[in-house]
Structures are given as C-alpha cells and as structure tokens.
Amino acid sequence: MKRLAIFDFDGTLFDSVHDVIVCFNKALSMNGFPTLTREEYIERLGGNIDEIVSLILKDKNSKENIELIKKDYQKLYDESNKDNTLPFPNSLEILKELQERNILLAINSNRTTDSIKYFVSNFFKEIDFVSIEGHNPDFPSKPNPYGVNNIIKKAGVSLDEVVYIGDSKTDIKTAKNAKIDCILVSWGYGSKKEYEDKYILEVIDDMYQLLNFFD
Incomplete structure (x- = not known):
C-alpha cells in the first residue's frame, strides 16, 4: 500500500506557466533577445533555472547571457503579482x-x-x-x-x-x-x-x- x-x-x-512566460519574455526583450511562444516554453520546462534559460537562449546561451537573463527574470518574477x-x-x-x-x-x-x-x-x-x-x-x-x-x-x-x-x-x-x-x-x-x-x-x-x- x-x-x-x-x-x-x-x-x-x-x-503556473503563464506568469513564467510573461516574465521571461520581458527579460528577453529588455536584453535584445527574441521572445518565445507558449509552446516553445513548455518544450523547455522541467529542468532547473539555469537549464531552462540555456534552452530558451538556444545558440546564444553563453554563461554571461544565462546569468543576465536569469537575474532579470528572477527580479521580474519576484516583483510580479503572480495572479495567474x-x-x-x-x-x-x-x-x-x-x-x-x-x-x-x-x-x-x-x-x-x-x-x-x-x-x-x-x-x-x-x-x-x-x-x-x-x-x-x-x-x-x-x-x-x-x-x-x-x-x-x-x-x-x-x-x-x-x-x-x-x-x-x-x-x-x-x-x-x-x-x-x-x-x-x-x-x-x-x-x-x-x-x-x-x-x-x-x-x-x-x-x-x-x-x-x-x-
């Protein structure tokens, strides 16, 4: 049993995915990276934050870029209402x-x-x-x-x-x-x-x- x-x-x-998408797309736009669709995000979810950001950035996933997007995303997410x-x-x-x-x-x-x-x-x-x-x-x-x-x-x-x-x-x-x-x-x-x-x-x-x- x-x-x-x-x-x-x-x-x-x-x-929880909607609030995650909104904050990630804001972080990407702020730093000149292309945003992703809901389907593209879902394909990349599951790992820890570093793994997810690396997949989101695709071929632009240098250590510096990962840290940049992760930092901005976490700030945006922490400050968001997370109503969704x-x-x-x-x-x-x-x-x-x-x-x-x-x-x-x-x-x-x-x-x-x-x-x-x-x-x-x-x-x-x-x-x-x-x-x-x-x-x-x-x-x-x-x-x-x-x-x-x-x-x-x-x-x-x-x-x-x-x-x-x-x-x-x-x-x-x-x-x-x-x-x-x-x-x-x-x-x-x-x-x-x-x-x-x-x-x-x-x-x-x-x-x-x-x-x-x-x-």
Whole structure:
C-alpha cells in the first residue's frame, strides 16, 4: 500500500506557466533577445533555472547571457503579482482527502523551495506536507533523486510505499532514478509521447483518480 505521495509542483498541482512566460519574455526583450511562444516554453520546462534559460537562449546561451537573463527574470518574477498561478481544479480537495486517509504528502520540484512555500501558504494552508524539496543550487536538481531521497528518508517509508505524481518526462526520470512508482497527470505540460512511457503506472485525467491508488 502507498503511504507517501510526492507531487511535482508546476503542471501537476499548480498551473503556473503563464506568469513564467510573461516574465521571461520581458527579460528577453529588455536584453535584445527574441521572445518565445507558449509552446516553445513548455518544450523547455522541467529542468532547473539555469537549464531552462540555456534552452530558451538556444545558440546564444553563453554563461554571461544565462546569468543576465536569469537575474532579470528572477527580479521580474519576484516583483510580479503572480495572479495567474493557481492550483489546478480539485487539487486542495484531493490533498485534504489523502491527508484524512493518513497518507504522507510532499512536494519535489525544480522551482525554489521559498517559491513553493509561498504558494502553499496561500492556497494549501490546511495541508501538512511532510517535506518540500525545491531547487537548491548547492545540490543536484531533478531528475537526480536527491530531493526525493531526502523526502523518503524524512518520511521513514520504504520505496514500494511511495508514488511520484508529475506531468513530464523529468518527473518520469526522477521516479526511475529514485526507484519508485510514477503517475502522470494529463492536465500539465507533458506530451502524448511521454504518456506512452511504460514505466508509469497510469496517466490520469482527473485529480480524483488519484484516490484509487490509496484505498
């Protein structure tokens, strides 16, 4: 039986891409770089901030340019209202239900821990997450299982009692590297090609389907 559910953040619990796109395009325009479309951004998401900026800049991804865009993006994002970053439908209800079933809950993301905690404190106040592991530049980021391993150790459960819930190939690789099961959600930023990966237990179209794994 599963006792610990580890959730990805962007594209799984929260629809966050719009605010990210707006701030990245502003940072690119300010520095004379071409902007990208929503589809182009989604293709580049999943890694840590340095990896994402490198992909956004394409052949202009020198170390200096990466640092320049990253700095301006982070300033713009930190100062923005983030009004368009909202939980996906039924996320809070399902987290509450899982919590009532005594399932341990955690978040593992390449977004910074402080950023995750900001949204959790605003939207998921009723949820007691056993651990929130965001990106820390001093440690490996997803798909390295470093964060997942920390969560599992803190939760005190065995690998077969854990399931990772995400939306992209990065999440599948993270689960594989951690040797834990994986569920993919269809409402995030993944693609149909990723849904065909035989490693995942199931692709779900509704948050309520998660409850089937915790009977």
